[in-house]
Amino acid sequence: MAGYQFIHFENYARKCRSEKKGRTVQEIFDEVERVSGNMPHVRNPRKPIVVDGCSIEELRAEHDQVDDATQTQKNGRSRKIRSTQNTLATCVMSYPVPVAEIRTDDQKRAYAKWRRLSLAFIKRQWGEDFRCAVQHTDEKFPHLHCYALRKDFDASKSHPGLAAAATSGLKGREAGKVAINALRAVQDAYSVQVGQLCGQTRLGPGKRRLSRSGWKAEQAQYEALEHAEARAEKKIALEFGRKSLATKISLAVSAVKGSELEDAREEGREELKPEIDKLKKEKGILASEGMVLKNQVSKLKKALEVEYAKPPYSEAETRYMTVVQELTTLCVDNGINPTQNLIQIAEEKGCPDTVADFIQRIIEMIANMLGMKITSLHKDAQTAESLVFCPQC
Numbered sequence: 001m002a003g004y005q006f007i008h009f010e011n012y013a014r015k016c017r018s019e020k021k022g023r024t025v026q027e028i029f030d031e032v033e034r035v036s037g038n039m040p041h042v043r044n045p046r047k048p049i050v051v052d053g054c055s056i057e058e059l060r061a062e063h064d065q066v067d068d069a070t071q072t073q074k075n076g077r078s079r080k081i082r083s084t085q086n087t088l089a090t091c092v093m094s095y096p097v098p099v100a101e102i103r104t105d106d107q108k109r110a111y112a113k114w115r116r117l118s119l120a121f122i123k124r125q126w127g128e129d130f131r132c133a134v135q136h137t138d139e140k141f142p143h144l145h146c147y148a149l150r151k152d153f154d155a156s157k158s159h160p161g162l163a164a165a166a167t168s169g170l171k172g173r174e175a176g177k178v179a180i181n182a183l184r185a186v187q188d189a190y191s192v193q194v195g196q197l198c199g200q201t202r203l204g205p206g207k208r209r210l211s212r213s214g215w216k217a218e219q220a221q222y223e224a225l226e227h228a229e230a231r232a233e234k235k236i237a238l239e240f241g242r243k244s245l246a247t248k249i250s251l252a253v254s255a256v257k258g259s260e261l262e263d264a265r266e267e268g269r270e271e272l273k274p275e276i277d278k279l280k281k282e283k284g285i286l287a288s289e290g291m292v293l294k295n296q297v298s299k300l301k302k303a304l305e306v307e308y309a310k311p312p313y314s315e316a317e318t319r320y321m322t323v324v325q326e327l328t329t330l331c332v333d334n335g336i337n338p339t340q341n342l343i344q345i346a347e348e349k350g351c352p353d354t355v356a357d358f359i360q361r362i363i364e365m366i367a368n369m370l371g372m373k374i375t376s377l378h379k380d381a382q383t384a385e386s387l388v389f390c391p392q393c
Helices: 025-032 056-068 105-129 160-168 172-198 212-241 245-257 260-266 272-307 315-333 339-346 353-370 381-386
Strands: 006-013 049-053 070-072 078-080 086-094 130-136 143-148
Touching: 006 025, 006 160, 006 172, 025 056, 025 086, 049 105, 056 086, 056 130, 086 105, 105 130, 105 143, 105 172, 160 172, 315 339, 315 353, 339 353
Parallel strands: none
Antiparallel strands: 006 086, 049 130, 070 078, 086 143, 130 143
């Protein structure tokens, strides 16, 4: 992918200080929502997609509360917020590949990765003030419009440059230098956390007066970095595909317990929620079945001790049955089906008949839990491959 990063912050008020230039919050909302007459630069407007956060309607409604809001002045008195005060903070992040060129699955995955990283970046930047992100694909390059609202409706505190200048205690040119440095720091951070991971350069060739050969060399370097990461991701996916079903479910459950829910929400893929809920439900069912089996094995051992009380267990029988019980418990705790291991023990030369009977009854329990029938110890291959337990959490 060729291109360089683009991220821009801007604040807006309900009323412009000058009638000749600037745009109001209302006009910004109308443009992002593609209200007719507010985007002359877009030939064929498409419906915008909210990829994270609240809806545009909810954002409008929350911002409208500024009409009744007040702020405390330095003298301690309260007054309504000026209509010319910047109350809405915005950020635009653009993807440097034309919409028309994003066609293959790899290109779509690359764009989805950029979008996920960009959303994560701006949400770290704004914290709880972040409200929503809207995706536009009806212009040459796909881009995201992000919005932030503060409880005090002071958008300058959400702008990296203005916020740095205000807290510096400086004025005039010195404050301006602080603001510029703060904005450059944000650009640098975006480059490290997003741009470089997506094959984007920090600056374009014209800005740094690079020669064409220098620009191409730098692009090749960034693209190599992007491809290396893509290969690493494919390797991880391949290794995951080789894992057993039990391990996959265990990893999936761990992901549900961790931060994957948030990542999925950041990518705007709400369609993942049903699958995640399904995994959580299966986790509970499998964990419950595993606990039931462990309890049944313990009861079975006690029952057999009574059944075979005359004559009492020999030392070998006691040792074998203890191993079988501990192995079954260990397998269930780690999400592994114990059936095959139990069969191997039963087939060992010298395994007492009482132990083989003990193992047979455990396997029958497993088959009953699956609703399957087995007639002998050696005809349970399908059962052995079918049962998977969830590790206890």
